[in-house]
Amino acid sequence: xxxxxxxxxxxxxxxxxxxxxxxxxxxxxxxxxxxxxxxxxxxxxxxxxxxxxxxxxxxxxxxxxxxxxxxxxxxxxxxxxxxxxxxxxxxxxxxxxxxxxxxxxxxxxxxxxxxxxxxxxxxxxxxxxxxxxxxxxxxxxxxxxxxxxxxxxxxxxxxxxxxxxxxxxxxxxxxxxxxxxxxxxxxxxxxxxxxxxxxxxxxxxxxxxxxxxxxxxxxxxxxxxxxxxxxxxxxxxxxxxxxxxxxxxxxxxxxxxxxxxxxxxxxxxxxxxxxxxxxxxxxxxxxxxxxxxxxxxxxxxxxxxxxxxxxxxxxxxxxxxxxxxxxxxxxxxxxxxxxxxxxxxxxxxxxxxxxxxxxxxxxxxxxxxxxxxxxxxxxxxxxxxxxxxxxxxxxxxxxxxxxxxxxxxxxxxxxxxxxxxxxxxxxxxxxxxxxxxxxxxxxxxxxxxxxxxxxxxxxxxxxxxxxxxxxxxxxxxxxxxxxxxxxxxxxxxxxxxxxxxxxxxxxxxxxxxxxxxxxxxxxxxxxxxxxxxxxxxxxxxxxxxxx
Amino acid sequence: xxxxxxxxxxxxxxxxxxxxxxxxxxxxxxxxxxxxxxxxxxxxxxxxxxxxxxxxxxxxxxxxxxxxxxxxxxxxxxxxxxxxxxxxxxxxxxxxxxxxxxxxxxxxxxxxxxxxxxxxxxxxxxxxxxxxxxxxxxxxxxxxxxxxxxxxxxxxxxxxxxxxxxxxxxxxxxxxxxxxxxxxxxxxxxxxxxxxxxxxxxxxxxxxxxxxxxxxxxxxxxxxxxxxxxxxxxxxxxxxxxxxxxxxxxxxxxxxxxxxxxxxxxxxxxxxxxxxxxxxxxxxxxxxxxxxxxxxxxxxxxxxxxxxxxxxxxxxxxxxxxxxxxxxxxxxxxxxxxxxxxxxxxxxxxxxxxxxxxxxxxxxxxxxxxxxxxxxxxxxxxxxxxxxxxxxxxxxxxxxxxxxxxxxxxxxxxxxxxxxxxxxxxxxxxxxxxxx
Numbered sequence: 017x018x019x020x021x022x023x024x025x026x027x028x029x030x031x032x033x034x035x036x037x038x039x040x041x042x043x044x045x046x047x048x049x050x051x052x053x054x055x056x057x058x059x060x061x062x063x064x065x066x067x068x069x070x071x072x073x074x075x076x077x078x079x080x081x082x083x084x085x086x087x088x089x090x091x092x093x094x095x096x097x098x099x100x101x102x103x104x105x106x107x108x109x110x111x112x113x114x115x116x117x118x119x120x121x122x123x124x125x126x127x128x129x130x131x132x133x134x135x136x137x138x139x140x141x142x143x144x145x146x147x148x149x150x151x152x153x154x155x156x157x158x159x160x161x162x163x164x165x166x167x168x169x170x171x172x173x174x175x176x177x178x179x180x181x182x183x184x185x186x187x188x189x190x191x192x193x194x195x196x197x198x199x200x201x202x203x204x205x206x207x208x209x210x211x212x213x214x215x216x217x218x219x220x221x222x223x224x225x226x227x228x229x230x231x232x233x234x235x236x237x238x239x240x241x242x243x244x245x246x247x248x249x250x251x252x253x254x255x256x257x258x259x260x261x262x263x264x265x266x267x268x269x270x271x272x273x274x275x276x277x278x279x280x281x282x283x284x285x286x287x288x289x290x291x292x293x294x295x296x297x298x299x300x301x302x303x304x305x306x307x308x309x310x311x312x313x314x315x316x317x318x319x320x321x322x323x324x325x326x327x328x329x330x331x332x333x334x335x336x337x338x339x340x341x342x343x344x345x346x347x348x349x350x351x352x353x354x355x356x357x358x359x360x361x362x363x364x365x366x367x368x369x370x371x372x373x374x375x376x377x378x379x380x381x382x383x384x385x386x387x388x389x390x391x392x393x394x395x396x397x398x399x400x401x402x403x404x405x406x407x408x409x410x411x412x413x414x415x416x417x418x419x420x421x422x423x424x425x426x427x428x429x430x431x432x433x434x435x436x437x438x439x440x441x442x443x444x445x446x447x448x449x450x451x452x453x454x455x456x457x458x459x460x461x462x463x464x465x466x467x468x469x470x471x472x473x474x475x476x477x478x479x480x481x482x483x484x485x486x487x488x489x490x491x492x493x494x495x496x497x498x499x500x501x502x503x504x505x506x507x508x509x510x511x512x513x514x515x516x517x518x519x520x521x522x523x524x525x526x527x528x529x530x531x532x533x534x535x536x537x538x539x540x541x542x543x544x545x546x547x548x549x550x551x552x553x554x555x556x557x558x559x560x561x562x563x
Numbered sequence: 564x565x566x567x568x569x570x571x572x573x574x575x576x577x578x579x580x581x582x583x584x585x586x587x588x589x590x591x592x593x594x595x596x597x598x599x600x601x602x603x604x605x606x607x608x609x610x611x612x613x614x615x616x617x618x619x620x621x622x623x624x625x626x627x628x629x630x631x632x633x634x635x636x637x638x639x640x641x642x643x644x645x646x647x648x649x650x651x652x653x654x655x656x657x658x659x660x661x662x663x664x665x666x667x668x669x670x671x672x673x674x675x676x677x678x679x680x681x682x683x684x685x686x687x688x689x690x691x692x693x694x695x696x697x698x699x700x701x702x703x704x705x706x707x708x709x710x711x712x713x714x715x716x717x718x719x720x721x722x723x724x725x726x727x728x729x730x731x732x733x734x735x736x737x738x739x740x741x742x743x744x745x746x747x748x749x750x751x752x753x754x755x756x757x758x759x760x761x762x763x764x765x766x767x768x769x770x771x772x773x774x775x776x777x778x779x780x781x782x783x784x785x786x787x788x789x790x791x792x793x794x795x796x797x798x799x800x801x802x803x804x805x806x807x808x809x810x811x812x813x814x815x816x817x818x819x820x821x822x823x824x825x826x827x828x829x830x831x832x833x834x835x836x837x838x839x840x841x842x843x844x845x846x847x848x849x850x851x852x853x854x855x856x857x858x859x860x861x862x863x864x865x866x867x868x869x870x871x872x873x874x875x876x877x878x879x880x881x882x883x884x885x886x887x888x889x890x891x892x893x894x895x896x897x898x899x900x901x902x903x904x905x906x907x908x909x910x911x912x913x914x915x916x917x918x919x920x921x922x923x924x925x926x927x928x929x930x931x932x933x934x935x936x937x938x939x940x941x942x943x944x945x946x947x948x949x950x951x952x953x954x955x956x957x958x959x960x961x962x963x964x965x966x967x968x969x970x971x972x973x974x975x976x977x978x979x980x981x982x983x984x985x986x987x988x989x990x991x992x993x994x995x996x997x998x999x
Contacts, residue, residue: 227707452752463721475802486775535787558795
């Protein structure tokens with residue numbers, strides 16, 4: 017497998033030179049003292065990389081040596097990419113003022129965050145139920161009738177319900193295709209939209225790259241992510257720690273008392289629970305790796321605890337003392353890992369770390385300190401009730417003042433599907449080819465930190481979105497859009513109004529309305545081709561790229 | 564970002580740079596150099612555009628043969644009798660045989676198959692170097708892993724996710740000041756090789772880069788998008804305008820109407836067309852300094868047929884495109900030097916299998932071509948007879964030359980970049996005298 021424990025050379029290079037240079041760049045972004053943005057754009061990563069290169073010669077000679085920080089190289093890339101917009105910018109307005117249009121009504125903003133794309137039906141439902149009623153409705157996902165989607169999925173993706181014994185021996189390309197297509201279909205068309213949004217969140221949080229574990233990820237998607245997405249985090253964490261896919265992906269299957277592998281121990285703290293600054297040291301990483309020795313797989317991919325590979329000697333992790341166990345302790349050795357999972361799940365830093373990430377996912381890129389504290393408190397008070405946290409995150413007060421977020425390519429695709437409502441026979445081409453073109457092939461993100469979620473990272477893929485919009489509005493076969501819904505009133509104003517209804521819930525920004533009517537008015541009798549083009553342009557507009 | 568942030572970090576510069584690019588975008592029909600000279604804002608230091616390309620830096624063309632290309636067919640060791648005993652049906656016949664498919668001798672030991680004949684002129688001119696028994700030293704025969712490790716320049720380290728060529732671009736200033744497009748990957752998505760490269764874009768077809776849909780409304784729709792995004796917020800605004808400016812820039816180059824120099828004729832294959840577009844991009848002098856191209860179809864487990872069938876077709880495509888490119892851009896007296904490298908993720912078994920093909924191996928042949936390359940020979944290290952005891956797992960040509968030795972020397976000596984520790988983290992390339 018591809019993951020090693022920390023790469024000493026790579027990390028050292030970043031540590032010695034790159035990090036300080038990166039901090040300078042990041043600082044420059046916020047304090048506007050040093051390198052101008054022009055130079056930053058022109059040189060890209062070269063400033064940080066140049067210092068990295070300078071420090072490298074000594075580092076290159078180093079032999080195995082553990083760093084004290086989690087992957088500093090990854091941090092460097094993260095910092096370079098993170099230039100979050102200020103909270104008062106508005107993608108619809110050049111001046112950067114918050115728009116006063118009803119597109120920004122609190123209820124509409126809620127629906128935009130709860131779903132993978134506003135539809136008129138969903139807005140009407142929200143208006144009928146009222147803010148809290150609608151939120152409760154989506155949180156009570158199990159009670160939402162979802163037969164159409166479930167039937168389509170079970171008929172088209174039979175592999176989803178299979179066991180490791182059934183899956184190990186078949187074409188793994190088929191496995192990833194069914195997994196991906198089922199994910200796309202459900203995320204786009206299921207009525208349980210908030211649930212699907214949380215499935216996506218936890219898939220990133222507990223990222224596993226399919227090529228490294230194959231069918232095991234299909235099992236993980238079912239038994240870990242989807243089983244607990246709106247459940248309780250301690251249960252989710254426990255399921256993940258026992259997940260054959262996760263243990264394989266993060267090399268814990270190779271973590272044995274004589275040959276420790278720290279990968280899972282590090283990432284379960286850094287990425288899954290307390291966070292990089294969560295109060296653990298390199299020594300804790302090593303000790304936690306010792307705790308998890310013996311957590312491995314058997315057969316075609318079933319969890320087992322192997323006492324023969326477990327380190328029964330005394331350990332201390334983050335102040336938790338584990339006395340030595342007698343030689344014949346056997347299966348009781350697993351209790352150490354169980355105890356650490358509970359410890360991490362109930363740690364206050366986990367509450368804060370998760371609160372911040374969930375706020376960033378559902379609400380806005382830069383949650384306030386108060387928001388984080390409030391949601392962390394909910395975590396602690398409810399012992400990690402995910403739905404309760406979501407309810408706190410999506411309070412009317414929070415949503416009313418929430419800044420926009422750029423749709424990631426996956427969300428852009430889903431919202432386009434929800435807006436144009438094609439007749440669907442298959443989602444194969446879009447799940448395979450177009451997700452790749454758009455830049456977010458699901459289940460192919462290699463490192464364990466999951467797909468990035470900041471505007472700067474994804475903004476460069478606009479041309480691919482425009483091309484997807486052109487495809488979606490003209491293709492037939494797997495997906496067929498019905499243009500008649502848009503041209504019932506075949507005038508520039510009529511078509512624009514229909515587009516406004518389908519894409520924006522009736523609240524298309526005025527400037528966009530003007531631009532579309534102008535484009536449509538170029539023909540005295542508007543052809544279907546032009547109408548389709550107008551729909552594609554609307555999907556391509558800046559307004560449609562934001563939540 | 565908000566206006567105040569722009570002000571504090573010299574946003575006037577930023578806005579003027581943007582408007583300069585927009586100006587470039589709306590002009591058409593002018594040559595690249597002329598555009599830049601005309602629109603260069605006076606607040607920037609004067610730069611001479613007479614030598615818009617830096618003299619001692621080559622343009623890099625990177626080619627990847629996807630599938631694990633059989634190096635023992637690409638460059639056959641006819642001098643070793645064990646080559647023939649191991650490959651009763653698929654060996655390349657000796658150059659001195661009477662077979663119509665006989666190999667073309669490169670020296671007294673190695674030969675090119677007929678499929679690679681279009682590379683002979685470059686070899687005879689001393690511009691083409693074959694490096695044999697080369698590749699990835701990390702032991703994997705997985706396509707996915709081996710391709711990834713080679714392209715990111717390091718094996719088995721998930722913290723390295725950018726490409727060697729992307730990092731080269733990131734650690735050097737543009738060859739052309741203010742270039743908005745420095746590297747192009749001719750593929751659907753951005754290949755690993757180029758990840759992390761600034762001003763780098765994937766383009767499935769540079770001759771046809773732009774928004775899809777009807778060609779009769781393409782310009783109108785592009786203009787519509789420009790107008791729409793000019794009034795939007797960041798970072799989408801800059802990204803959109805960059806994309807549109809790039810579209811307009813590429814349209815203005817008229818790659819479809821490009822005429823090769825020196826009598827070169829590009830065959831009518833997808834791969835050759837991509838090379839033709841590469842030549843056009845280079846000569847357009849807009850600042851493109853690296854291009855990556857892929858060619859698949861090398862995973863020859865069954866009926867490999869390097870003489871008359873499948874692999875022969877692949878090699879003909881490969882050498883036809885490379886040969887035309889050599890004639891057009893390397894032997895044509897172009898002032899700007901170009902260096903080409905051709906890699907594959909691994910080679911294939913020394914002995915053929917039961918299906919007249921070969922399975923995944925280790926060492927293979929890689930190629931590099933350019934005026935700055937000491938070619939006209941086959942470079943090996945510790946090449947031994949193909950006896951089982953000399954082979955990895957008794958079946959595969961060993962990797963005696965780490966591919967990064969070749970790339971590292973080229974990056975430093977031909978591309979003028981000494982940041983090798985960043986371009987190839989955790990490895991110190993051993994130069995082998997492949998460059999002049």
